[in-house]
Amino acid sequence: DVVMTQSPLSLPVTLGQPASISCRSSQSLVHSDGNTYLNWFHQRPGQSPRRLIYKVSYRDSGVPERFSGSGSGTDFTLKISRVEAEDVGVYYCMQGTQWPLTFGGGTKVEIK
């Protein structure tokens, strides 16, 4: 199975400052079709996950431009250019390249 390792587990951030979350996979996430199926989700307490980024760097409709995804192969990053209060919650990376599909353990973002 592909193990997805996120860091840090907890990320205290100051409003208006940047934040970065790392996601590393134990195997390459490049699919035989040429795509890299690495997704990022945001989940607030009591809510369903919301996809922010798919295929490494494609931002979903309605997702603020302050969110960006990057990376390749086994090393991926989610960046928030300037954290806003609504960004608190848990962020998960997920790989859709290999079976079984697997998620990272989550990074909890909170305001300092």
Place this chain on the structure above:
Amino acid sequence: EVQLVESGGGLVKPGGSLRLSCAASGFTFDLYSMIWVRQAPGKGLEWVSSISSSSSHIFYADSVKGRFTIFRDNAKNSLYLQMNGLRVEDTAVYYCGREVRTPGYWGQGTLVTVSS
């Protein structure tokens, strides 16, 4: 507007069964693969099962293989998860999602509690 609405959760004893349903609307259901993901209380997300648009490809997590069955009725725009032999560790909120490799839409979830 894409909507996914799960139902069927509840309290069940170990060894019991439940069938979860996911009613889809706002998109052409039979064009999309579907996914079930669960989240145990206070824990992270765990993929459970996936099914292709025509039901020709079905996959399960090892933790549920042989106990859970995913199926769909494209005529009713509905996805299902038949859960047999439930265990305490199956306690979780179960979410259905649209698409397998890049699930972009999720339901609100339905809580399954397995306890004696």
